[in-house]
Amino acid sequence: MDAIQKRMLEAVADLHEIPSGAYNIRENGKSIGRQSSENIEIVPKQDKDGIDIYIKPGTKNESVHIPVLLSQTGFTETVFNDFHIGEDCDVLIVAGCGIHNSGKGESKHDGIHTFYVGKNARIRYVEKHYGEGDGNGKNVMNPTTVIEIEEGGRMEMETAQIKGVDSTDRKTVAKLADGASLVIREKLMTHGEQYAKTDFTVDLNGEDSSANVVSRSVAKDKSYQVFYSRINGNNRCNGHTECDAIIMDDAKVSAIPEITAASVDASLIHEAAIGKIAGEQLIKLMTLGLSEKEAEEQIIQGFLK
Amino acid sequence: MLELKNVSYEVDTEGGTKEILKNINLTIDDGFVAITGPNGGGKSTLAKIIVGIYEATDGQILFNGEDITHLSITERAKKGIGYAFQQPVRFKGITVSDLLTLAAGRKLSVAETCAFLSEVGLCARDYINREINASLSGGELKRIEIATVLARETPFSVFDEPEAGIDLWSFNNLIAVFEKMRDKCRGSILIISHQERILNIADKIVVVADGRLKQVGTKDEVLPTLLGGTGSPCKTLLDKITQ
Ligand SMILES: Nc1ncnc2c1ncn2[C@@H]1O[C@H](COP(=O)(O)OP(=O)(O)OP(=O)(O)O)[C@@H](O)[C@H]1O
Numbered sequence: 034m035d036a037i038q039k040r041m042l043e044a045v046a047d048l049h050e051i052p053s054g055a056y057n058i059r060e061n062g063k064s065i066g067r068q069s070s071e072n073i074e075i076v077p078k079q080d081k082d083g084i085d086i087y088i089k090p091g092t093k094n095e096s097v098h099i100p101v102l103l104s105q106t107g108f109t110e111t112v113f114n115d116f117h118i119g120e121d122c123d124v125l126i127v128a129g130c131g132i133h134n135s136g137k138g139e140s141k142h143d144g145i146h147t148f149y150v151g152k153n154a155r156i157r158y159v160e161k162h163y164g165e166g167d168g169n170g171k172n173v174m175n176p177t178t179v180i181e182i183e184e185g186g187r188m189e190m191e192t193a194q195i196k197g198v199d200s201t202d203r204k205t206v207a208k209l210a211d212g213a214s215l216v217i218r219e220k221l222m223t224h225g226e227q228y229a230k231t232d233f234t235v236d237l238n239g240e241d242s243s244a245n246v247v248s249r250s251v252a253k254d255k256s257y258q259v260f261y262s263r264i265n266g267n268n269r270c271n272g273h274t275e276c277d278a279i280i281m282d283d284a285k286v287s288a289i290p291e292i293t294a295a296s297v298d299a300s301l302i303h304e305a306a307i308g309k310i311a312g313e314q315l316i317k318l319m320t321l322g323l324s325e326k327e328a329e330e331q332i333i334q335g336f337l338k
Numbered sequence: 339m340l341e342l343k344n345v346s347y348e349v350d351t352e353g354g355t356k357e358i359l360k361n362i363n364l365t366i367d368d369g370f371v372a373i374t375g376p377n378g379g380g381k382s383t384l385a386k387i388i389v390g391i392y393e394a395t396d397g398q399i400l401f402n403g404e405d406i407t408h409l410s411i412t413e414r415a416k417k418g419i420g421y422a423f424q425q426p427v428r429f430k431g432i433t434v435s436d437l438l439t440l441a442a443g444r445k446l447s448v449a450e451t452c453a454f455l456s457e458v459g460l461c462a463r464d465y466i467n468r469e470i471n472a473s474l475s476g477g478e479l480k481r482i483e484i485a486t487v488l489a490r491e492t493p494f495s496v497f498d499e500p501e502a503g504i505d506l507w508s509f510n511n512l513i514a515v516f517e518k519m520r521d522k523c524r525g526s527i528l529i530i531s532h533q534e535r536i537l538n539i540a541d542k543i544v545v546v547a548d549g550r551l552k553q554v555g556t557k558d559e560v561l562p563t564l565l566g567g568t569g570s571p572c573k574t575l576l577d578k579i580t581q
């Protein structure tokens with residue numbers, strides 16, 4: 034692996050070396066390393082770009098890493114990855130995409146990830162998006178996440194985009210059966226003239242299903258963020274969505290939460306707050322000897338931690 | 339060490355300018371000084387002017403002989419002025435140990451962090467990784483605020499009503515903290531307080547009322563007049579009380 038590859042793998046998947054367990058590393062449209070394990074099988078798709086990941090029922094404490102790197106300027110791709118997670122599993126899935134674009138062309142990765150979470154399975158899904166490059170070429174990522182959770186299943190999704198992605202349209206749709214639960218934590222920071230749209234739709238179809246969708250974001254410079262979050266309560270269920278944004282400079286942020294109850298036993302809450310960094314927070318840190326800029330950085334770093 | 343010369347502070351309000359502090363002349367030498375006086379008298383405003391949160395509209399502030407009247411908050415902090423807020427600030431995501439590290443300006447060992455927290459009566463194990471957010475109680479927040487100033491180890495520290503919101507048992511410990519600070523203090527501590535027990539351990543008491551310096555002296559000089567009652571409430575209020 035060269036230095037760029039190493040840095041990108043670290044940024045998107047916290048990987049310092051080839052991971053243990055199952056993995057697939059994709060670079061510029063080709064797999065540059067793949068390994069299945071006894072319980073986790075990775076199979077390339079025949080009809081389109083992407084892979085199927087089969088996780089045997091009952092697989093516990095195992096992980097799958099499937100980072101994607103784009104280092105060739107102007108490279109564009111659409112990839113379909115399907116995760117078939119057997120009953121009673123307890124696994125960690127780490128995806129993520131890094132673009133290193135040092136040319137003029139627009140580099141673009143559209144990833145469609147579909148999760149079939151079996152009965153009583155638990156998964157933690159971590160996804161990071163990161164871009165860098167010294168050219169003028171734009172880095173574009175449009176991740177789509179489709180989630181279906183069967184009875185009693187639970188999914189925790191952590192998604193972060195902190196740097197270097199010029200344009201992103203992040204779409205997540207989820208359907209939950211009886212007793213299923215979903216937690217989504219999004220962290221987003223945009224700067225320059227970046228654009229980021231987040232769009233969550235969760236259908237709480239099952240009895241006692243629950244969803245908690247939380248987004249924290251910071252919009253700097255002239256960037257623009259739009260946050261949609263829709264929760265539909267179609268049964269006895271609990272849904273909560275929260276968007277908390279810090280706005281700076283000449284940025285713009287829209288938060289559009291939408292909750293719909295189609296059952297008298299649905300309990301749904303939405304919260305949204307947008308505001309600048311509180312002046313007294315800056316003052317407190319300045320009385321500790323930090324400059325205004327340093328204080329700002331500490332506050333943002335804490336907020337997005 | 340700190341000298342206020344003719345310091346005034348005015349703000350613009352709808353009804354014209356309002357003088358909040360008028361011609362304050364005060365020298366704070368090494369030791370333990372308490373500021374007291376009625377609510378709204380101007381104590382916190384004076385503290386904020388010393389720290390640099392407000393800039394005096396008139397007069398001069400000298401710190402160790404150097405004119406700091408127009409220095410920023412950061413510059414004054416770096417020169418060794420510490421400040422504990424009357425109403426501490428909450429942060430999302432910043433933990434107690436993060437804040438103490440920032441305050442100390444260097445990496446703190448767990449043992450050091452523990453020492454600062456136990457100083458203010460908090461068990462480090464329960465608090466070190468707590469976020470300084472809305473989940474902390476008022477008293478907890480207040481103690482962490484005091485700990486951040488302890489961690490700075492500044493030669494000049496200002497505490498604005500440190501005892502407010504702290505329960506009785508902890509109050510005794512807090513007094514002990516300040517007594518200890520006074521004993522090993524090589525600089526000055528300025529405490530704004532309404533508590534007789536804090537005034538009692540002060541080397542000097544300053545009374546601020548109605549934006550003016552009313553009295554400066556030792557506790558034997560000041561306490562009797564204080565408790566005897568100074569200041570005259572407005573007529574409406576007096577009538578209400580005597581009814
Ligand atoms: N920006 C402002 N505009 C108008 N009035 C102000 C402003 N800032 C402070 N004041 C007034 O100045 C006075 C002094 O306030 P300050 O907070 O310094 O009082 P204090 O002595 O600390 O009172 P307390 O004991 O209640 O803490 C108060 O009457 C307050 O309402």
Ligand SMILES: [Mg+2]
Nearest residue numbers: 381382383424
């Ligand atoms: Mg006050």
